[in-house]
Amino acid sequence: MGNNQNASKVNNQKVTRNSELRGVWVASVSNIDWPSKKGLSAEQQKREFLTILDNVKKWNMNAVFVQIKPTADAFYPSKYSPWSEYLTGTQGINPGYDPLKFMVEEAHKRGIEFHAWFNPYRLSTSSSRDRLSKDNIGRKKPEWTVSYGGQLYLNPGIPEVNDYVVDSIVEVVKNYDVDGVHMDDYFYPYKVKNQEYPDSAQYQKYGSKFASVGDWRRDNVNKLVEKLHTSIKKKIRMWNSE
Numbered sequence: 001m002g003n004n005q006n007a008s009k010v011n012n013q014k015v016t017r018n019s020e021l022r023g024v025w026v027a028s029v030s031n032i033d034w035p036s037k038k039g040l041s042a043e044q045q046k047r048e049f050l051t052i053l054d055n056v057k058k059w060n061m062n063a064v065f066v067q068i069k070p071t072a073d074a075f076y077p078s079k080y081s082p083w084s085e086y087l088t089g090t091q092g093i094n095p096g097y098d099p100l101k102f103m104v105e106e107a108h109k110r111g112i113e114f115h116a117w118f119n120p121y122r123l124s125t126s127s128s129r130d131r132l133s134k135d136n137i138g139r140k141k142p143e144w145t146v147s148y149g150g151q152l153y154l155n156p157g158i159p160e161v162n163d164y165v166v167d168s169i170v171e172v173v174k175n176y177d178v179d180g181v182h183m184d185d186y187f188y189p190y191k192v193k194n195q196e197y198p199d200s201a202q203y204q205k206y207g208s209k210f211a212s213v214g215d216w217r218r219d220n221v222n223k224l225v226e227k228l229h230t231s232i233k234k235k236i237r238m239w240n241s242e
Helices: 044-056 099-109 159-175 202-205 213-241
Strands: 025-027 062-068 112-118 122-124 147-148 151-154 181-184
Touching: 025 044, 025 112, 044 062, 044 099, 062 099, 099 112, 112 159, 151 159, 159 181, 159 213, 202 213
Parallel strands: 025 062, 062 112, 112 181
Antiparallel strands: 122 151, 147 151
16 A cells, blocks of 8 residues: 555565455464564564464465554554554564564565554553553543553544544555555443443533434444545545656
């Protein structure tokens, strides 16, 4: 998708669109799949990812879906998010290379599509801000956040939050030659027994025309998806007209 000069230049070598998409999901949160643990060197991280790509080819798959923004952090240099702690062990520390650029280029060299997987709202897998870097949106805009079920999230009920999420994803589309954009399987977190999601103030402010808080929340998600779709398509039209 990307049209930036720093983006991958192997577009004409990429996999020909297949009638069947056979993909592997690569989770980075809590170092589930890659990197295998925090603090590995750049070379170790690269070797591990190349092993994943080797397996993808061996299994006759043709795409990887890689979690590049697991908790409002990033596996690439970003003006919206700090470097991920799952790379170096400390959020905000530069790993010494651009993992996303490396992954996209190496996937495309092998005829494998690279799909960017985002978590739109999760800030932390705990309710504490202690491990958030000073440039994390959760520290810069604490009024945009909620704590629920032991985790910290951006609040989808605040219009500026959705603008931030869309802008942070479009940044990747602009700068990298990714083949698709995907978001995790939840937007609002799953309901916690005997605990109300703390968005009543935003519902009163923005949701008066809706019959229920549930309808309003669904509309917030619909608006995010619509805005993201429109923004990406607009970028693509601009590039095609240049």
